[in-house]
Amino acid sequence: MAPESFIIKTPCSSANIGPGFDVIGLALSMYLELHVTIDRSKTASEHPLNCRVTYEGQGEESGDISLDPEINLITRVALYVLRCHDQRSFPVETHVHIKNPIPLGRGLGSSGAAVVAGVQLGKEVGQLHHLTPERLFDYCLMIERHPDNVGAALFGGFVGTYLKPLAPEDVARTEIPLSEVLPAPAGGIDTGVKPPSPPHGIGHHIKFPWATEIKAVAIIPEFEVPTAKAREVLPSHYPRPDVTFNLQRIALLPVALGQSPPDPELIYLAMQDKLHQPYRQTLIPGLTAIVESMTPATQPGLLGVCLSGAGPTILALATGNYEEIATKIMSYFAEQKIQCDWKVLEPAEGTQVIRA
Numbered sequence: 001m002a003p004e005s006f007i008i009k010t011p012c013s014s015a016n017i018g019p020g021f022d023v024i025g026l027a028l029s030m031y032l033e034l035h036v037t038i039d040r041s042k043t044a045s046e047h048p049l050n051c052r053v054t055y056e057g058q059g060e061e062s063g064d065i066s067l068d069p070e071i072n073l074i075t076r077v078a079l080y081v082l083r084c085h086d087q088r089s090f091p092v093e094t095h096v097h098i099k100n101p102i103p104l105g106r107g108l109g110s111s112g113a114a115v116v117a118g119v120q121l122g123k124e125v126g127q128l129h130h131l132t133p134e135r136l137f138d139y140c141l142m143i144e145r146h147p148d149n150v151g152a153a154l155f156g157g158f159v160g161t162y163l164k165p166l167a168p169e170d171v172a173r174t175e176i177p178l179s180e181v182l183p184a185p186a187g188g189i190d191t192g193v194k195p196p197s198p199p200h201g202i203g204h205h206i207k208f209p210w211a212t213e214i215k216a217v218a219i220i221p222e223f224e225v226p227t228a229k230a231r232e233v234l235p236s237h238y239p240r241p242d243v244t245f246n247l248q249r250i251a252l253l254p255v256a257l258g259q260s261p262p263d264p265e266l267i268y269l270a271m272q273d274k275l276h277q278p279y280r281q282t283l284i285p286g287l288t289a290i291v292e293s294m295t296p297a298t299q300p301g302l303l304g305v306c307l308s309g310a311g312p313t314i315l316a317l318a319t320g321n322y323e324e325i326a327t328k329i330m331s332y333f334a335e336q337k338i339q340c341d342w343k344v345l346e347p348a349e350g351t352q353v354i355r356a
């Protein structure tokens, strides 16, 4: 039997886009790829859980990414899906080669892409053909609780996401994680006990139109801000005027970004936020200065600017002059002695499985 091979391709994403904290996600054209080979003719494997993991890309040199299939975020998520379906390990003999250009901990949804790719990997290697994209979303939300990055990475495009309140019997299931990311390997170190399957229909999404003239300039500082840390600095309660401020803008944002030709003044207004960016300034030197000084009036081609996800990447939406915009934003970071990389990205399709 010839080895089976396929590629899972998952986009990076930018969450929030200003006021849409934990709601809005935008899939962008930089992709995590899993090159998977399964040799089902083999009867035994020398690798733990029948899976050899190799990695190239971001964090490769620092050795930040574990190659142990029970610890690596992508393969442990796949194992979680498999174990929910009474498959304790990968098929003999599986090789997962991860190609990851998405910078880690920078606000471009590296963990969301890893979770989505991992869930898809579990479905493919386990031949779990009944799992629909909507059901895969439930599995993702058992691991990453905010739906914006995983929704964009799974479904693609410019999306609004929302969670359905859990039924009382699901709330009572103490094994359902309500924290951000499972602290322990999903599914646990193999104890032989079947892990908890997700409740059905936890998360939902809706796709918004996107004006084709609009591109996303990502300015990526060299330092990391773990999402968990960027959530710890947020308050548990907000002043009512700040909530109203964001509600007014979130009602505008999907309309403003779908209109062609784009209206810079409207988009600039629609991208303002008072719920997360002001608090994250403490972790991202220069953030307030960038958000307050970069306007369509001062920067031709610019439509609006925001923190990408939990940061520290800055996302500028623009119709031209990308290099000038990036250079200006990088100059604010340079004042703080912070180097940056930058890229022009476009909205991307969701997760795909490519077979030769």
Ligand SMILES: Nc1ncnc2c1ncn2[C@@H]1O[C@H](COP(=O)(O)OP(=O)(O)OP(=O)(O)O)[C@@H](O)[C@H]1O
Residues within 6 Å of the ligand: 013, 015, 032, 065, 072, 073, 074, 098, 100, 103, 104, 105, 106, 107, 108, 109, 110, 111, 112, 114, 149, 225, 226, 227, 228, 308, 309, 310, 311
């Ligand atoms: N391809 C990958 N393989 C394995 N682990 C990964 C991969 N990508 C991300 N991770 C894990 O996710 C962590 C980064 O997650 P974190 O949520 O802090 O940031 P992010 O997802 O890049 O940013 P944001 O959520 O703000 O968009 C990494 O440190 C690593 O542990």
Ligand SMILES: N[C@@H](CCO)C(=O)O
Residues within 6 Å of the ligand: 015, 016, 021, 022, 023, 107, 109, 146, 148, 149, 227, 230, 231, 276, 309, 310
């Ligand atoms: N909505 C999340 C995205 C994190 O990637 C946050 O801002 O914390």
